[in-house]
Amino acid sequence: MLANYPLSKTEEAFLRESGIEKITTRIPYLTVDNFPKLGLMTACRFLEWVSDNPEGVISLPTGKTPEYFIKWTQFLLDNWDKKKGLEIREKYGLKDIKKPVLKDLNFVQIDEFYPIASQQKNSFYHYVNKFYLEGFGLDPKKALLINSDEIKLAEGKSYREIFPDFRVDLSLRFREYTNEQERLQQQSIYLIDQWCAEYEAKIREKGGIGFFLGGIGPDGHIAFNTRGSDLFSTTRLTETNFETQAVAAGDLGGIEVSANRLVITIGLDTIVHNRDAVAIIIAAGEAKAPIVKSSLESAMTNVYPATVLQKLKNGRFYLTKGAASKLEDSIDQFYASGEWTCLKTERAVLELCKKLQKYGHRLTMEDLKNDKYTRQIPDLNENTVNEVIRSISSKIDKGLEEEKNEVLLHTGPHHDDISLGILPHITKQLHENSNKAHFAVLTSGFTAVTNSFVIDTLKNTKRFLDTGRIQMVKYEDFFESGYKLKMDKDVYHYLTNVASENAEERLRGLCHRVVRAIVFIFGVKSSLELRDQINEIITVLKNSYDGEKNPKNIQTLKGMIREFEEELVWAHFGVQVKNVHHLRLGFYTGDIFTEQPDKKRDVEPVLDMLREIRPTKLSLTLDPEGSGPDTHYKVLQATAEAVRQWSKEEDLSHFKIIGYRNVWFKFDAAESNVIVPVSLGDMSVMEDSFTNCYLSQVNASFPSYAHNGKFSTLARITWVNQLSDVQLLLGKNYFYQHDTAKVRSSHGLIFFREMNVEEFLREARELEKSTEGML
Structure with a gap:
């Protein structure tokens, strides 16, 4: 060898x-x-x-x-x-x-x-x-x-x-x-x-x-x-x-x-x-x-x-x-080792469709026998492809199912992970009034906010203060307790002016939230102190080199800007600020090597959230290999440990975990067990909400190497490509002649895996074992 x-x-x-x-x-x-x-x-x-x-x-x-x-x-x-x-x-x-x-x-x-x-x-x-x-x-x-x-x-x-x-x-x-x-x-x-x-x-x-x-x-x-x-x-x-x-x-x-x-x-x-x-x-x-x-x-x-x-x-x-x-x-070994599974059959047939650029119903027995992978399918016969078609179709049916009376907790390592991963699926859940939805971002995400964005925002905040357009600072109790109130009002003000296309008022909505954040972080007690603090932050950032680790209080300010952005996204669908949770897990420090999750510091906040919300379904980014952005798998470790501990306190036999992926790493149709159709309208909602709400990300200062632009566009491209793969198997007419309007209108697909607790913990445990004894 x-x-x-x-x-x-x-x-x-x-x-x-x-x-x-x-x-x-x-x-x-x-x-x-x-x-x-x-x-x-x-x-x-x-x-x-x-x-x-x-x-x-x-x-x-x-x-x-x-x-x-x-x-x-x-x-x-x-x-x-x-x-x-x-x-x-x-x-x-x-x-x-x-x-x-x-x-x-x-x-x-x-x-x-x-x-x-x-x-x-x-x-x-x-x-x-x-x-x-x-x-x-x-x-x-x-x-x-x-x-x-x-x-x-x-x-x-x-x-x-x-x-x-x-x-x-x-x-x-x-x-x-x-x-x-x-x-x-x-x-x-x-x-x-x-x-x-x-x-x-x-x-x-x-x-x-x-x-x-x-x-x-x-x-x-x-x-x-x-x-x-x-x-x-x-x-x-x-x-x-x-x-x-x-x-x-x-x-x-x-x-x-x-x-x-x-x-x-x-x-x-x-x-x-x-x-x-x-x-x-x-x-x-x-x-x-x-x-x-x-x-x-x-x-x-x-x-x-x-x-x-x-x-x-x-x-x-x-x-x-x-x-x-x-x-x-690796592909040869995947098919040759271990028992033959439905996953292998589905992947082999899907890949053959792509390789030959043939629709599934046009594959012949000769095609199947000439391919080195499909020829290995046990009991290969004229009905093999139809069985794969039925299996993939059943995954789409699963993605179309109505969910009622669910308590949903959608989580992401960073702000925008949830939206980029499964937003069209979530919008369907939110349209059902009997469902209750919560959203949690587990880190503060401050590294994705540039110094120049904060400086520009603070300069505008000063401008609004100087012209008397941030009136809340004049309220008698504002610097004592008032700054904590009416968070939803900031969000509503901002989105109202998205609707009216009033950019100046949108900016004022952001600056309102920035003022609240500065009062909270720095404990300022007057308008004069507020202006002084804004000037000091601007000075610190101007004197920092690009990419320098910020002082902790400025990290927190950047993180709270990202948190406001997340609240704006879910407010599109009527989700209140109190249902958007910001955990700010402590392992996320901005250092080049972040710490391993700590059971008390990083697991307990997740466990407390599970105890409080008592979700029936939990979504998370699933990267069990431990690759991609390191925050993803460290959040996975913390979440898995929290679920493990919660399972000792509660009967979770009916608890479901949705493992999704986004622009960093992807499922294929074979390894997923739920496929959700995505319409042009879904794509527009995702693109518009990303552009209007993730203000610090619109200019793509930290883009993916795969696309010079917004992550939302890359997510859309991913969904479209996933439809293209499945379309080769099922045929275009499956989609445009389908009985269900949602399928007929689909121009993209989302893949994810739904697991029970045992299945999820088994995958997460493999990653945890890899670092035992070292740290």
Whole structure:
């Protein structure tokens, strides 16, 4: 299977555990169940390599991807000869090696934004110093780092003088300068290019990188070598593409910043210069599955930069099963292993329809027997496709069922998750008067609000105060207790002016809520104090660099703006403010690595909410693999533990849990058990409510790499594509000739899974087990 690729003892152990029986890709890979375990596998391989190369050259990644690699490495070093450490070592091929010593390793920084101050906490320079040099106890004298402050520029000037707006125009490499500032910029670019060449030379003087670990971007980039990069590229100053800018937006405070910031990166040839190097790409989650497939199954090409690892006998991909799910090997194993299930039959037939672009009723027995997956269906016969059609149709029937006398609790990790996931399903529930609905967002979501949005809002708040248009501050008891009252009035005022298209009055409604928030957070006692506090917040934000972690009270203000936005969405359907719950779980801090959920701090608020509301149905984002945005699976852990504890107090035999997904990761029609038709009207409601209510998100400062625009548009595209997949099986006439108007009007579909408590806890438990004993 891997005759041409030597496996280490650690890799052999993880390969055995994975159950993989066949690897046919051009670069070998290993898989694990979830994101935390991906970190364990990587840490074990790293320490195994260090034990043989105590003075070797290493290059390690930044960002959220290596979170569990860092945590497991530190855990193993701290517990090397303790019970848990010994158990892991024995299980994964580290039993016979001495505890590795990291202090003599040579470190090479992979990449950096340019320009960026080295002391900024969102610089990669700061990251590697904190988590690798300090965290791993490496010697700074043996480190090659990218420090923007130390790269010499024209006439000894700083980058703030040369590039005052932080924009570097690389066309100056090839054209004449037009003024004195451009002359200095041109000279500086040449000096940066020279610095990059010298950086490359220093790496090669060390013999090249011996152990490289990197993530992979949605376009396939490794380091900042984006799609189209030269396979023989070296360290350089370069531009990025949209996908990379979207991913970097979180680090830099919005795509407005990342779109105009260049990067310094080692090249593809830098990574593979040492042909004996161990080079590992790690990827988690189904969102990465398409680019993983292209990178592993394609010949070497600049279209997929990671294919350069084909040059190395020790080049590897370490993947979660979700990230590996589109590999032909994984698909083969899915169908070949274990008992045959209805899920396998449905998925095989649905995929055959897509592959052949044939409607289900037109599939022939010859088509079924010629396909390597459908031919495996037990008792394959002329009625097989009709049985799949009936099964999928029954899921649509389930999505059409009327729900009455339900107490509904819809939850999301972030504001807008619920809306983007299942809004059309919820609107149907809300139209039934016997249902009672509650909505809960479990984190405060402040990281999604830019400084510039808050500054603009506060300036408008001052303007309204100065012109006497926020009259509530004049009430005698406002600063004592009045600010807590009439929250629904703010919402009603705002939405009334959505209807009348009065933008100025909508803004005034927002500013009313901001005033209440400031009084609540800062405890101001008068209009004068209020103005002073607004000015102070503006000053703090103006003096903050883009992407800087805000003080806690400003985090709370940003979070309360998001909470107001959520209240506006559900008020569209008559839901009162008191039925929109804001839990602000404590693990969500704005740090690059958030804490694991704590049973008292993070679970008890969810459990108390369940006890108070006593829902009959609970919805949540279901990401049991532990990939995607880390907040999603940490919220899942907290919610699962709360449900587990509640189940000990109450009879939950009739309690249902709806697991939905949205723009980050998706179900397919086969693995879902409820399919909800979505009309053009549903799509318009979702688009309009998103645009009018999620004010801080409309400009898409933190977009998905899959779409340069609002998440609501991406959600609509997802629903439309899901209809397209099912339509190939059922036929278009199934929809436009259906007896039910809701189906006839459908132009999109939502997939989700309805589970009982036991089914839900079983899935969530797999993720929890992956981090036990580490934290």
